[in-house]
Amino acid sequence: MSTKLEGKSVQEWIEEYPLLHKLIKMDEVLWVNPHYNAKNKNTNLSISNISEAAERLQRFAPYIETVFPETKNTNGIIESPLVEINKMKKAMEQAYxxxxxxxxxxxxxxxxxISGSxxxxxxxxxxxxxxxxxxxxxxxxxxxxxxxxxxxxDFRQFFSQYKIAVGSTGNLGLSIGIMSAELGFKVTVHMSADAKQWKKDLLRSKGVNVxxxxxxxxxxxxxxxxxxxxDPNCYFIDDENSKDLFLGYAVAxxxxxxxxxxxxxTVDEKHPLFVYLPCGVGGGPGGITFGLKMEFGEHVHCFFxxxxxxxxxxxxxxxxxxDKVSVFDFGLDNRTDADGxxxxxxxxxxxxxxxxxLSGCFTIQDQRLYNFLRELADQENIFLEPSALAGFFGPIQLASQKEGEKYLTNQKLQTNMDNATHLVWATGGSMVPEEMMKEYYRRGVHDNVE
Known part of the structure; x- marks a missing residue:
């Protein structure tokens, strides 16, 4: 950890941001964003861009319904249910x-x-x-x-002249691979070491080059x-920099x-909405946060x-x-079962x-992901992949940490918490093979991690 980062040593960065001490030790932390609600000059995107994306998806709905019969009940719109999980809430309250x-x-x-995430x-x-x-x-x-x-x-033949490429830890590769192959594109998914074998196998079964x-x-x-x-005929979908990916998420x-x-x-001043989103590179949760802020403004509070x-x-x-800093710069290994x-x-x-x-970020240990996975399966009969459980720690951290209490006080939310809605965003799981899901379940225990 002797590298200079933007002219400062790692030690100087740690002195400036003491929370790095805990992050380096891989402790679970809650960080509240000091720049929350500050003016932002870094975007020229607006709600009209999201509306344009929504209209495009509507135009494609008849095609989606035709080639993916599982979307017939939503008339070709790719959308997921929203459910109350009161049994899980009680179990979490008891455990913590x-x-x-x-x-x-x-x-x-x-x-x-289509791709289950x-x-x-x-x-x-x-x-x-x-x-x-x-x-x-x-x-x-x-x-x-x-x-x-x-x-x-004719269209499939036309698209077969063109290529699509993407780099992925798994789920993005699945969605792009399945959709591109269905349209007729030649598609290559560049998979990192963290990607699960079943995801690679599924893509190859669809004719995708992995x-x-x-x-x-x-x-x-x-x-x-x-x-x-x-290759001039190859279109690269850039998970790190794509406005189109971002806007696709924002439609949610x-x-x-x-x-x-x-x-x-209701979502308003007296009925705040808290949303907890698992985060990798940031595109999915970032796009959703952007969309939520366009819809609900200061009444929604997003944590990654x-x-x-x-x-x-x-x-x-x-x-x-x-992106000028990596977890490796601080001695972390980027090794987690939460592949996404x-x-x-x-x-x-x-x-x-x-x-x-963004209201803030929090971190979670892998074992706790498995514990939430098992609890959710037992309480609600819902099975998620490990990374999709990360958001469940959000309501607990907000309620138990001093930083969380300070955030609620600063945002004048304390008196309205009985009317709050906590929404955990489940990011994947339905396509996990049954044997693998059983193994995930076996790794969970019912008490919290010390």
């Missing part, structure tokens, strides 16, 4: 000896059709946008056409980018608003969850270094775009 004031909900992106939002959206642009450019499509024509042999790397996520992205730059917010209204759940071995977004935000969160360096684009919208 505290009260979680308000309602506890689960946003079940683990059940999103949150990445079905951004990943699929960017592939569809690219396909639409190519079809319009070559005179094969008018936006007034029924997009069912994308399912025709290239494996012994190193981490950043290397997979770098290699994917290089391949695309060398207006749909969530409608679901909350259908459940008679990261493994203790991979808190790249927290470190990037806290120090202001963004195994990222050593965060997205600067996302960090700068939502830097003033």
């Amino acid at each position: 000896q505290l009260d979680i004031h308000g309602t506890l909900l689960l946003k079940c992106d683990n059940d999103l059709p 949150i990445k079905a939002r951004g990943g699929i959206y960017e592939v569809l946008k690219h396909a639409e642009e190519l079809a319009l450019e070559h005179g094969m499509l008018k936006t007034s056409d029924s997009y069912k024509i994308f399912a025709s042999p 290239i494996e790397y012994p190193s981490d996520y950043s290397k997979a992205v770098e290699e994917g980018r290089k391949q695309a730059e060398a 917010a207006s749909r969530l608003k409608k679901q909350l209204e259908e459940m008679d759940i 969850a990261e493994p203790t071995h991979s808190p790249c977004f927290l470190i990037g935000q806290m120090t202001g270094l963004q 969160l195994a990222v050593g360096r965060s997205s600067s684009f996302v960090g700068k775009t939502i830097g003033n919208m």
Whole structure:
């Protein structure tokens, strides 16, 4: 740890940000963002960009419904249920000896059709946008056409001339691989060492070219980018810098608003909404946070969850270094069973775009992920992959840590917590093979981690 970071030694950074001591020791922490609600000059994105993305997904709905019959009940819209998990809430309160004031909900992106994770939002959206642009450019499509024509042999033949590439720890690769292959693209997914074997096998079964790397996520992205730059017919989906991925995720917010209204759940000054989002490079949770802030403004409070071995977004935000710093710079190993969160360096684009919208970040040990996994299965019969459980620690940290209490006081929320809604965003799980899920379950225990 002798490297200089932006002109300062690691020790100087630690002295400036004492929380780094705990992060280096891989302790679980809660960090509250001191720049929350500050003015942001780093984005030119607005709600109109999100509306444009939503309209594009609506145009593609007839095609989606045609080629993915599991979306028939939502008329080709890729969306997930929102459910109250009161039994889980009671179990958490008992295990941690505290009260979680308000309602506890689960946003079940683990059940999103097509690829079974949150990445079905951004990943699929960017592939569809690219396909639409190519079809319009070559005179094969008018936006007034029924997009069912994308399912025709002519379109599949047309797209077979083009390639798509992406670097992934797993779920983004699944969403992009499955969608691109269905349209007819030749697609390559560059997979990091953390990616689960079953995800690679599933992609290969769909005709996707999977290239494996012994190193981490950043290397997979770098290699994917290089391949695309060398081939004019290859389109690279850049998880670190893509506005299209970001906007695909952001569409979730207006749909969530409608679901909350259908459940008679109010979000306003006296009824705050807390959302806990697992975070890797930042694109998925960042896009959703952006969308939620456009819908609910100051009445929604978003917290990102990261493994203790991979808190790249927290470190990037806290120090202001963004992607100029890696967890490796502070001696962390980026090794976690939460494969979608195994990222050593965060997205600067996302960090700068939502830097003033994010309430804070917290970290969680791998064993605690398995404990939540088992508890949720027993209490609610819902099975998630380990990374998707990270958000469950959010309500507990907010209620038990001094930093959480200070945040609630500063935001004048203390008197309204009985009316609060806590929403944990479940990011994946429905496509995990049964034997692997049983193994995950076996690793969980019912008491909290010391």
